[in-house]
Amino acid sequence: MNLSELNKVATAMVAPGRGILAADESTGTIKKRFDTLGVESTPDTRRDYREMLFRSTDAMSKYISGVILYDETIRQNAKDGTPLVKLIEKAGTLPGIKVDKGTKPLPFHPGEVVTEGLDGLRERLVEYRGLGARFAKWRAVIDVGQAHGLPSYACVAANAHALARYAALCQDENIVPIVEPEVLMDGDHDIDRCVEVTRWVLKETFQALFFARVALEGMVLKPNMAVPGKKSGKRASVAEVADKTLRVLKECVPAAVPGIAFLSGGQSDEEATAHLDAINKMGDLPWRVTFSYGRALQAAPQKAWSGKPENTAAAQRAFGHRAMMNGLATMGQWKADLERKAA
Ligand code: 13P
Numbered sequence: 001m002n003l004s005e006l007n008k009v010a011t012a013m014v015a016p017g018r019g020i021l022a023a024d025e026s027t028g029t030i031k032k033r034f035d036t037l038g039v040e041s042t043p044d045t046r047r048d049y050r051e052m053l054f055r056s057t058d059a060m061s062k063y064i065s066g067v068i069l070y071d072e073t074i075r076q077n078a079k080d081g082t083p084l085v086k087l088i089e090k091a092g093t094l095p096g097i098k099v100d101k102g103t104k105p106l107p108f109h110p111g112e113v114v115t116e117g118l119d120g121l122r123e124r125l126v127e128y129r130g131l132g133a134r135f136a137k138w139r140a141v142i143d144v145g146q147a148h149g150l151p152s153y154a155c156v157a158a159n160a161h162a163l164a165r166y167a168a169l170c171q172d173e174n175i176v177p178i179v180e181p182e183v184l185m186d187g188d189h190d191i192d193r194c195v196e197v198t199r200w201v202l203k204e205t206f207q208a209l210f211f212a213r214v215a216l217e218g219m220v221l222k223p224n225m226a227v228p229g230k231k232s233g234k235r236a237s238v239a240e241v242a243d244k245t246l247r248v249l250k251e252c253v254p255a256a257v258p259g260i261a262f263l264s265g266g267q268s269d270e271e272a273t274a275h276l277d278a279i280n281k282m283g284d285l286p287w288r289v290t291f292s293y294g295r296a297l298q299a300a301p302q303k304a305w306s307g308k309p310e311n312t313a314a315a316q317r318a319f320g321h322r323a324m325m326n327g328l329a330t331m332g333q334w335k336a337d338l339e340r341k342a343a
Helices: 003-013 027-037 043-054 057-063 084-090 121-130 153-172 191-211 238-252 269-280 295-305 309-329 336-342
Strands: 019-022 064-069 094-098 103-105 113-115 135-142 176-183 259-262 288-293
Touching (some): 003 094, 003 135, 003 176, 019 295, 019 309, 027 295, 043 084, 043 295, 043 309, 057 064, 057 309, 084 094, 121 153, 135 191, 153 176, 176 191, 259 269, 269 336, 288 309
Parallel strands (some): 019 288, 259 288
Antiparallel strands (some): 103 113
């Protein structure tokens, strides 16, 4: 492990004004997104869509520090034959790769899942590094079911252990691990239950990272924010989300971690930006705090694109706008009227 190289990459991933584009939707997930647009999902349409994003040169070079790719995408070439990885590098952005193999039901724990993909991971990391990946992502999923007493200890511990094994393997192959323990916002729980479960999951994750001897200086944490479950019917103010999120992170995330890059998790585009901005307005933080958004960066460009080549410029503008808004939010410099002006 070359910790100074890992630390350099991790620090670049969370540089002020910039954040990560999560474009690593599995084939199944991107198909769902394309279905809502009425676009057929084929290797070519997936390539065309992602090429459109990566060729948004201005947005990429100013606001995007890294792009998380899917296995298919890291191997694809642009229409003109240039590898997509090269387009990303040319924009001054770091290519990364999702390496988990998705979730499987956890036996004897109805409703709970564990993320798989450790078998053969070292060999895959070596290959991905050869294809240009400088960082990786592994997502653990924790469901909060207020009524059913979820999550279970087995689920939290199994996922923390897998995250730590993955992170150690990445560092051993000089790839920065994004450690993503996602507490879902789909349930009927309130914000305080989200805080409680997030605290437990982060404590358990950092303990597993410690036992696995992961160097905190060479990783990036990708957590959820503290928000009420979507089915709770409750809303929290931007100030409450920022305050509760920051409090739980300060309790659980050592200052040795260079940066925290949030997932958007089903928040609206503007909510995800407003929350990130409010957190960064809360003053001197122990780590850099930025975004690693999938839906909150891509919903607008996907809609604008709708599979039509003639919409490319409009889609790139929509992507550029969200990237800029989130870039400002990483410095606590976003304002709601910047959204209105663009509308
Ligand atoms: P969302 O921002 O859409 O939650 O996606 C981020 C991600 O990469 C989840 O693993």
